[in-house]
Amino acid sequence: MNRLRACGRVMAQGQDGKVDRVRIHVREGVAYASGLCVCANGWLCPVCGAKIRAKRANEIAIGVANLIMSGGSAWMVTFTVRHAKGHALAERSKRSTTHSGNSETA
Numbered sequence: 001m002n003r004l005r006a007c008g009r010v011m012a013q014g015q016d017g018k019v020d021r022v023r024i025h026v027r028e029g030v031a032y033a034s035g036l037c038v039c040a041n042g043w044l045c046p047v048c049g050a051k052i053r054a055k056r057a058n059e060i061a062i063g064v065a066n067l068i069m070s071g072g073s074a075w076m077v078t079f080t081v082r083h084a085k086g087h088a089l090a091e092r093s094k095r096s097t098t099h100s101g102n103s104e105t106a
């Protein structure tokens with residue numbers, strides 16, 4: 001949680017353990033900072049999550065395009081965990097990561 005809290009707000013340490021500098025870059029009319037901590041938590045951080053999702057979407061698009069170009073086909077499928085108002089998130093998360101396959105069918 002500390003990494004998440006520090007993401008984009010705290011200066012990162014260099015290889016030598018010393019705090020590096022924050023730099024502002026401008027590329028193609030877009031400004032961005034470097035030298036800040038990055039949590040890389042794709043599930044909880046809105047900034048890192050957006051970056052990770054964009055990168056994965058691009059990877060999937062390239063993979064699906066290559067598959068289709070070679071004569072294959074692809075479908076988008078989303079799996080969800082059945083839940084209700086009274087279910088605890090921690091318990092549902094634990095069960096969804098420890099079970100494989102579809103053990104809770106309707």
Ligand SMILES: [Zn+2]
Nearest residue numbers: 007039045048
């Ligand atoms: Zn982050």
